[in-house]
Amino acid sequence: MFDDLPGSIWLDGKIVSWKDARIHVMTHALHYASSVYEGLRAYGDKLLKAHQHYERFHQSANYLDFEIPYAIEELIEATEFLVKQGSYGQGYVRAIAWCGSKKMTVSHNGANVHVAIAVWERPVNYTESQFKNGIRMNISNWYRPDPKTAPVHSKASGLYMISSMSKRSSELLGFDDVLMLDYQGNIAEASSSNIFLVVDGKLFTPKPECFLNGITRRTCLDIARKLNINVYETTLTLDDLDRAREVFLTGTAIEILPVGSIEGNGKAWQFRPAGVTNAIYNEFRNIISKL
Numbered sequence: 001m002f003d004d005l006p007g008s009i010w011l012d013g014k015i016v017s018w019k020d021a022r023i024h025v026m027t028h029a030l031h032y033a034s035s036v037y038e039g040l041r042a043y044g045d046k047l048l049k050a051h052q053h054y055e056r057f058h059q060s061a062n063y064l065d066f067e068i069p070y071a072i073e074e075l076i077e078a079t080e081f082l083v084k085q086g087s088y089g090q091g092y093v094r095a096i097a098w099c100g101s102k103k104m105t106v107s108h109n110g111a112n113v114h115v116a117i118a119v120w121e122r123p124v125n126y127t128e129s130q131f132k133n134g135i136r137m138n139i140s141n142w143y144r145p146d147p148k149t150a151p152v153h154s155k156a157s158g159l160y161m162i163s164s165m166s167k168r169s170s171e172l173l174g175f176d177d178v179l180m181l182d183y184q185g186n187i188a189e190a191s192s193s194n195i196f197l198v199v200d201g202k203l204f205t206p207k208p209e210c211f212l213n214g215i216t217r218r219t220c221l222d223i224a225r226k227l228n229i230n231v232y233e234t235t236l237t238l239d240d241l242d243r244a245r246e247v248f249l250t251g252t253a254i255e256i257l258p259v260g261s262i263e264g265n266g267k268a269w270q271f272r273p274a275g276v277t278n279a280i281y282n283e284f285r286n287i288i289s290k291l
Contacts, residue, residue: 007086010078010117013070021116029098033158034108036060036098039252042083042091042119046291050076052215053252054095056155061097063154066113068097075117082119092122092253096157124255126176134247134260134273135176137190139238140166144210146183152210160192167191177249179262182210187236193251195259196220197244198276202230204240216250216284223283229276241269246277256281 009021029035038057041048054072061068070078079093099111126135142162145152150159162180170178170191179195182188187206189195194217197204203224205217224231241247247259258273 005120007119008082010082012114012116013078015081018118021118023098023114024101026101026104027098028100028103028108028111029157031104032099032106032108033156034064034066034099034111035096035157036064036155037094037096037157038155040079040093040095041252041255042079042088042093043288043291044089045080045084045087047076047079047083047093048252048288048291049215049219050079056215057095057097060154060156061113063151064156066097066099066108066111068115069113070115075115078117079119082117086119086121088119088121090121090123091119093117093119098157122253124253126254126257130176130260131258132273134258134271135249136174137177137179137259137262138170138173138175139262139264140170140178140180140191142166142180143185144180144182144188147210153208153212155212163191175263179264180211181238182206185237187238187240190249190251193249193254193257196248196250197236197240198246198248198274199240199243201276202232203276204232204234204236204244206236207233214251216252216255219284219287220250220256220280223280223287224276227279227283229279238265238267244269244271246274247271248273248277248280256284 004019008015011021038053040053054075058068095117097115099108100114103111166178177190180188189211194214249257258277262269
């Protein structure tokens with residue numbers, strides 16, 4: 001039960017017990033999705049790319065036209081306190097900012113803004129077999145929205161309704177995750193992580209035009225360039241899966257996760273984690289080891 005874990009939560013500048021971190025049912029964000037969140041990883045008592053995450057946290061709120069009332073350094077300090085108090089092996093940090101119950105109209109103009117940070121133990125949740133052979137994916141019936149219709153570059157909670165529905169439908173069919181297409185039918189990402197294809201030893205990934213430019217995604221691009229792997233950020237279609245020999249996903253929660261197969265549109269594609277995937281994964285782990 002996530003409403004009564006041991007430990008504490010940082011809520012509006014104060015440390016409260018986990019079970020006492022509550023909101024009112026008339027909270028604006030609950031009714032109108034005026035909230036943004038951020039996920040970070042803690043390895044021991046060290047945070048990975050905390051400044052980048054909290055900078056994006058602020059940017060996400062700005063996309064939704066409200067301001068987070070705490071500076072980046074304040075948020076990092078609060079997170080470091082929680083992490084050190086908890087002694088986590090693989091901690092996951094969830095920061096969230098939302099418009100409160102001061103206002104209950106469609107517009108959140110004049111609403112009060114709350115911020116909370118919670119940490120819990122959350123190891124990377126794929127099995128040894130999934131990492132060795134890759135996960136199974138299918139293609140979602142839901143599409144990523146046109147940038148003109150939603151704040152697609154914000155980690156806005158409301159946008160994850162599409163992810164939640166898509167992944168749930170995929171799991172009911174026996175798959176591990178789902179491939180999302182963009183509003184034009186091109187490859188976008190997985191339910192909540194970015195996707196990479198390896199073709200002839202070169203790395204290809206969609207341009208983040210209608211989805212979030214993940215921090216782990218950016219880290220992997222930097223790693224690839226450091227390893228002298230050619231990188232292409234470009235439009236990718238389902239036909240490009242025919243040429244791919246390796247496919248992997250990236251995200252804060254999953255780190256780097258190989259894909260073994262993708263099914264949909266009357267086709268099935270098979271992949272195998274190999275040289276490029278393993279090289280990028282090993283360098284990513286090397287970065288973590290040096291925190």
